Amino acid sequence: MFSAICSLHSHLTTFNRTHTTVVAMPKTSAPRLPKPGSHRAADPSHVETPLALKRRARKLNRTLAVGYPDAHAELDFSTPLELLVATVLSAQCTDVRVNSVTPVLFSLYPTAADYAAADPEELAEVIRPTGFYQAKTRSLIGLGTAIAEKHGGEVPRTLEELVALPGVGRKTANVVLGNAFGVPGITVDTHLGRLVRRWKLTEHEDPVKVERELMELIEPKEWTMFSHRVIFHGRRVCHSRKPACGACFLAWQCPSFGLAGTPDPEEAMARITSPDREHLLALAGFGED
Incomplete structure (x- = not known):
């Protein structure tokens, strides 16, 4: 019996050395995107509590931080x-x-x-x-x-x-x-105002009112970086005209997905031309990061 077991072990060892099993890796496929306007916050009948709104705003900020880890002021200065x-x-x-x-x-x-x-x-x-x-x-x-x-x-x-x-x-x-000076603050420019309204974080057009509402939603220590991240996203993905909804890594968190832009992935990907394009597309499920 012992010799038979040894013979079987020897046979399996020889087989494993001479036969390589190739496991096909699954191909990266485009993510399943939500239907335009399908997010609950886009439903007029859905009333979002202040706490839920705050949690959603901070979750958006955390996702933006992954997309734009080096967000910064894009004006050149030394003083x-x-x-x-x-x-x-x-x-x-x-x-x-x-x-x-x-x-x-x-x-x-x-x-x-x-x-x-x-x-x-x-x-x-x-x-x-x-x-x-x-x-x-x-x-x-x-x-x-x-x-x-x-x-x-x-x-x-x-x-x-x-x-x-x-x-x-x-x-x-x-x-x-x-x-x-390192003093946190919300910078409400045209990009930030446009995006936070699309995300239903505010309905106000007045920059001062927008600033005050966001100050209630976002942690004070994050105010400056939140502003940079939103502005980066507005310049790179969520454009004023035809935002790249179909290739946006925030699609699942956006109440306005597809309502103002294109939900078609191919068309949307063509609209993202920034230096960090590959990183942004990978986060959205297209390609590798």
Whole structure:
């Protein structure tokens, strides 16, 4: 009996050494996406409790953090004053365009006093490509004067002092506070406002009301990064016109899936052209990360 068992063991060992079993790996298939408008929050008859809304908002933020782990302000700057100036210029202008102008601008006007003493025509010519350059020129000279005369040449560090500067609103102030001084704040720009309304986190159009509602939903320590992540998503996936719903990694959490954009995956994938495209598509279930 023992010899028979040894013979069988030897036979199986030889078989395993000479025969390789190939296991076919399953192919990555496109995810099953929800039907347009199928999320419960999109149902007018469904009343979401304040606690449920807060939990959903924070879950969205956690998912966004996976998609955009390196989200940041996309304006180039090295000092609080440079960030303040760049943010003022970014009104009705892309960050890319602003970044093409600021190297020369910052070299010509390195301090608040330099803006205060600037020749309006010369300054306007430098910032002309950003649009609305006459109004922006007045804002830069005005804020430079205020900072030089009232704040010792240093950009103030409080919301109240910042919004008192010419041309500076709450959005600009929160950008500066969050990115130059590490003071958390919600930055309500056109992208963030559009997305949080699509996600049914607010119904308000007024940026101040949107900001206050989001401050109740998102943890204070996350305010700045939440803003960056939402803005990143708005620029890369959830576009103003025809958002890429069918290739969005937030599809299952979105109450507006397919209502404003395209639920077709192929068409949606073509609309995502950012450098982190492969990562975003992998999170949505297309390809590998």
